[in-house]
Amino acid sequence: MTMKISMPISYAGGFEESARQVVALEKAGLDIAWVAEAYGYDGVSYMGYLAAKTERVHIGSGILPIYTRTPTLLAMTAAGVDALSNGRCVLGLGASGPQVIEGFHGVVYDKPLARTREIVKICREVWAREAPLVNEGPMYPIPVPEGQGTGLGKPLKIIGHPVRSRIPIYIASLGEKNVALTAEIADGWLPVFFVPEKANDVFGDALAAGRAKRSPDLEPLDIAAGGVVCITDDAQQAESVRDMSRFMAALYIGGMGAKGQNFYNALVTRYGYEKEAAEIQDLYLSGKKQEAAAAVPHELLEKTSLCGPEGYIKDRIAAYKEAGVTVLSVTPFAEKPEDVVDKLKTWSA
Numbered sequence: 001m002t003m004k005i006s007m008p009i010s011y012a013g014g015f016e017e018s019a020r021q022v023v024a025l026e027k028a029g030l031d032i033a034w035v036a037e038a039y040g041y042d043g044v045s046y047m048g049y050l051a052a053k054t055e056r057v058h059i060g061s062g063i064l065p066i067y068t069r070t071p072t073l074l075a076m077t078a079a080g081v082d083a084l085s086n087g088r089c090v091l092g093l094g095a096s097g098p099q100v101i102e103g104f105h106g107v108v109y110d111k112p113l114a115r116t117r118e119i120v121k122i123c124r125e126v127w128a129r130e131a132p133l134v135n136e137g138p139m140y141p142i143p144v145p146e147g148q149g150t151g152l153g154k155p156l157k158i159i160g161h162p163v164r165s166r167i168p169i170y171i172a173s174l175g176e177k178n179v180a181l182t183a184e185i186a187d188g189w190l191p192v193f194f195v196p197e198k199a200n201d202v203f204g205d206a207l208a209a210g211r212a213k214r215s216p217d218l219e220p221l222d223i224a225a226g227g228v229v230c231i232t233d234d235a236q237q238a239e240s241v242r243d244m245s246r247f248m249a250a251l252y253i254g255g256m257g258a259k260g261q262n263f264y265n266a267l268v269t270r271y272g273y274e275k276e277a278a279e280i281q282d283l284y285l286s287g288k289k290q291e292a293a294a295a296v297p298h299e300l301l302e303k304t305s306l307c308g309p310e311g312y313i314k315d316r317i318a319a320y321k322e323a324g325v326t327v328l329s330v331t332p333f334a335e336k337p338e339d340v341v342d343k344l345k346t347w348s349a
Helices: 015-028 043-053 071-084 098-103 112-128 176-185 196-212 235-243 246-255 263-270 274-285 289-294 298-303 310-322 337-347
Strands: 004-008 032-035 058-061 089-094 169-172 222-231 306-308 327-332
Touching: 004 222, 004 337, 015 032, 015 043, 015 337, 032 043, 032 327, 043 058, 043 071, 071 089, 071 112, 089 112, 112 169, 112 176, 169 176, 176 196, 196 298, 196 310, 222 235, 222 310, 222 337, 235 298, 235 306, 246 263, 246 274, 246 289, 246 298, 263 274, 274 289, 306 310, 310 337, 327 337
Parallel strands: 004 032, 004 327, 032 058, 058 089, 089 169, 222 306, 222 327
Antiparallel strands: none
């Protein structure tokens, strides 16, 4: 199996500079560029900009929160980016979390699984354009049911003909039920803090349950996972780069949600770091962010990154392959990230 190489794209240094880097990465063999959307700029605008600046690389939303748009707008958005890029869109979806959805968007965070299932169904029906869209619900009844609204709504087809009738849908999920749903209906899975050696113990049953219900019309599930990459013989440098992930890990494990409502904390607990996960959360929520970062287990940082000599990184790639990863998602730490991508393309073949 030849793994694809993907990369989250930061535009902190400006959209134009970031796009130039993506062009260089595309030439080096990058397969998918992921554009995030949290509560800064929207992700779709930049996806369209990248579509105009590139020729081959696929452009993925990593991710669009399902609560921020209607199902039909998600379908229209993906179809639009797909048309702009001549069939290179990947629709990455996720539930995000209550803090962002309720705190920033003012939308009630409820029934994420039921919503995800209907959204995927509706998107595929919109793109297929086989009949005017009708969805019985219960989450998204389309058109508005009789007795509600003005009564003027009627089933419609998307006006334009999508470039593809099936745009790949990747789902970001961590909980057992959500992972099972992903394995059942999605084209790809976007896990975070993916530890290859522990993935089967933590996710195996859920993936198997979902695959047992998977339609034969779907290709095998893609799994996109990885981490920061630093190719170096300097052990101290490798350690330093891994340590740069501490604050981000502490933010997710400790600060992304309240006690009992933090999906990332629950995942790290399931990995066997129950004591550490609780400590990180207690420290972070009490404002002690430096101490929370220091409490992130070294082993977790090591197993969710690829930092070290070439031989070590090749072994880590093999471990990801063994765990079923088909898309290696990386954040290169290098003066020229495209050189890292070029090497990873060769080593992952």
